[in-house]
Amino acid sequence: MHKPAIVLLSGGLDSTTVLAIAKSQGYAPYALSFRYGQRHVVELTAAQRVAEAQGVERHVVADIDLRVFGGSALTSDVEVPKHESADELAADIPVTYVPARNTIFLSFALAYAETVGASDVFIGVNALDYSGYPDCRPEYIRAYETMANLATRAGVQGSKLTIHSPLLEMSKADIIRTGLELGIDYGLTSSCYDPNDAGRSCGHCDSCLLRLKGFAEAGAIDPVAYQA
Numbered sequence: 713m714h715k716p717a718i719v720l721l722s723g724g725l726d727s728t729t730v731l732a733i734a735k736s737q738g739y740a741p742y743a744l745s746f747r748y749g750q751r752h753v754v755e756l757t758a759a760q761r762v763a764e765a766q767g768v769e770r771h772v773v774a775d776i777d778l779r780v781f782g783g784s785a786l787t788s789d790v791e792v793p794k795h796e797s798a799d800e801l802a803a804d805i806p807v808t809y810v811p812a813r814n815t816i817f818l819s820f821a822l823a824y825a826e827t828v829g830a831s832d833v834f835i836g837v838n839a840l841d842y843s844g845y846p847d848c849r850p851e852y853i854r855a856y857e858t859m860a861n862l863a864t865r866a867g868v869q870g871s872k873l874t875i876h877s878p879l880l881e882m883s884k885a886d887i888i889r890t891g892l893e894l895g896i897d898y899g900l901t902s903s904c905y906d907p908n909d910a911g912r913s914c915g916h917c918d919s920c921l922l923r924l925k926g927f928a929e930a931g932a933i934d935p936v937a938y939q940a
Contacts, residue, residue: 714740716769717832717876718821721745723758724903725923726836726879729891731766733878734834736894741834743771744824746817748810749779749787754911758902765900770828774820784810785905792906794916798925801918805845808905808918814847818856818875825873826866834876840883853877884926892932899935912939 717739721727734741745759756773763771782788785807793806814837821833837848846852857875861867879887891898903923904913913920915938927934 714738715832716740716742716828716830717834718742718744718825718828718830719768719834720817720821720836721759721763721768721771722836723755723760723762723901724836724919725884725891725898725901725926726838726887727759728762728766728896728898728901729887729894730834730836730876730878731762731768732891732894732896734832734876735766739832739834741766741768742824742828742830743768744817744821745771745773746820747773747775748813748816749777750810751786751792752902752905752907754904754907755902757911758900761900765897772824776816776820778810778813778816781811784808786810792914792917794906794914795918795921796916798921801921806918809845812847814845814852815856818860822860822864822873826864831866831871832874832876834878836879837877838879838884838887839881850877850880853880883929884922885929888926888930888932892930897935902936908939912937914939 717734719731719734719741721743743763778787785792790807839849853875860873903919905917905919906914
């Protein structure tokens with residue numbers, strides 16, 4: 713019998729790869745997505761496609777509204793920054809950072825894990841080809857895992873929870889190569905922060921540029937549709 717594991721699934725490239733990795737390691741994945749007031753809500757349609765294609769045990773979409781706080785281009789009327797190439801991306805934390813998002817998401821994952829008897833949570837954070845978000849760093853993941861085992865009934869009763877971040881030290885190109893080897897159809901995914909009404913990716917936001925750079929370096933073609 714496969715061990716249950718919670719997989720945070722946004723519908724993007726990274727989380728889809730993590731889901732496939734969890735399955736390849738013999739886990740029975742329970743996918744968790746969020747409708748949090750994000751402007752790119754089309755990603756939830758992608759998450760549903762991915763969950764169905766990979767045959768998860770259950771796919772939960774939790775509703776929370778981070779628009780009540782704002783503070784991000786993804787949850788307010790602040791314009792999403794656009795660039796011509798990934799070389800133009802600044803080292804500063806961009807306005808697409810959603811305050812405490814991964815902390816919030818992981819907290820929901822802990823609750824989900826306890827209800828299904830899971831001791832493993834998978835998250836697609838990456839510390840190499842990413843936009844500089846503070847909650848994508850290895851020290852954050854280690855600290856959160858320590859806290860999780862102090863904060864849950866399962867943890868204090870000896871069932872230690874492990875937070876898996878298999879993409880943490882991988883380049884975007886390596887992530888894509890791994891996913892292709894696992895048979896992922898990246899055409900099902902959506903990474904864009906500012907897609908149009910038809911769901912076509914803009915091709916110029918941080919997420920699109922890092923994705924396109926990764927496919928180019930992997931020697932593969934990105935199958936998603938981009939705006940002309």
